[in-house]
Amino acid sequence: MTDEPEYSESLKSFGEVLKVLRRRAGLTQEQFAPMVRYSVPMVASIEQGRRFPPPLFVERAESVLDGLGVLKAAAKHLSRRPGLANWFRQWAQLEREAIALYTYECRVVPGLLQTEAYARAIYLSVPPPPNEDEMNERISARLARQELLSTKRRPPRTFSFIIEQAVLERQTGGVDVTRELLDHVIETAERHWNVELQIMPLRQPTHAGLDGPLQLLETPENRWFAYSEGQDTGQLISDPKVVSLLHQRYAKMRSQALTPEDSLSLLRQMRGAL
Structure with a gap:
């Protein structure tokens, strides 16, 4: 693709x-x-x-x-989403109008929470490496999406993020990149009242997310969609029965992950240890 x-x-x-x-x-x-x-x-x-x-x-x-x-x-008036893969564009269109976005990630920190240095480290980690122009374009696209977090929109979107602790422990890009990333994630969770962040601990004997990353969103018409991504592939899911099943899994993960308060506490501990 x-x-x-x-x-x-x-x-x-x-x-x-x-x-x-x-x-x-x-x-x-x-x-x-x-x-x-x-x-x-x-x-x-x-x-x-x-x-x-x-x-x-x-x-x-x-x-x-x-x-x-x-x-x-x-x-300021450019309307296209740059650097987004073909299979992600339909989801990106829905994402811009969504009133709620739920994200579970077990590979990398979600794009909406990434720093420029962390995004660059990801692109340089996965072969083949993009050329400088391609990488700058993709990073610009990823950072531009973070405008979705704004509380100025009426009504503002609500966000739920569940991130595996192992993703942050990996220190992608090195200590300096991780330190900046943790500062950014902590600040985002503290500053945006519409963002709920939970960490899935390293030790969790029962885990409803073992099938991989998952995203859910609710449209202004209160219809739900899901998105699943793998190696160079992505799938937009609209079947109500499948979306309902994925909703159940996400709800279960929210009960299995650390509370938002305990998650922030863990992130501060990780930051202090660097």
């Missing part, structure tokens, strides 16, 4: 504006690319509306082209 995102009118418009400003400055793509420290193919893809421009690209392009804020303003 490919991670190449679909075209969108907003991306095409941004690309056209970028192209006009670049040509006004008398620069070819080959001249412009090193000035913003991105590859020529990346610049070409952005101008064609095929790639989402990473924040650093927009910032550097504004400076190089003296864009008078035009590029930054246009970037």
Whole structure:
């Protein structure tokens, strides 16, 4: 499967504006690319509306082209989700409108709770490693999704996260990355009243989540969907009977995991030990 995102009118418009400003400055793509420290193919893809421009690209392009804020303003209205695999896009669309999101993870910290350094460490860990442009685009997409956590939305979404303790004990990316990650996760749980975080302890003789990662969401129409992900695959589940079964499993895990208070206490202990 490919991670190449679909075209969108907003991306095409941004690309056209970028192209006009670049040509006004008398620069070819080959001249412009090193000035913003991105590859020529990346610049070409952005101008064609095929790639989402990473924040650093927009910032550097504004400076190089003296864009008078035009590029930054246009970037605010880009509608496509960058760097998301094809099989995840339908779920991402539902996710943006959801009123509740439940996530159980046993492999990595959920994307909505990741730091940039942790996300980078994940991408560098799993072969084949992406090139720098691809990695920046995917990380930008992942961090942009964290806007979902905002309590400014009315009504705000509610979130439940269950994370295996082993995921954090693994120290993906090293001690410094883990220290920053723990600080971020703790701060998110403390600052966002709509976020409930639970840790599944290392020792748990009965575990309802042994079949793997699981996500559930509720739409504004109070319909529930589920999402399951594996090695380079993903499945959106809409069958009410299957979703009900997965709901039962998630509910069981909530009773098996540490309470939110005990989970935060454990995270602070882990942070203090680093």
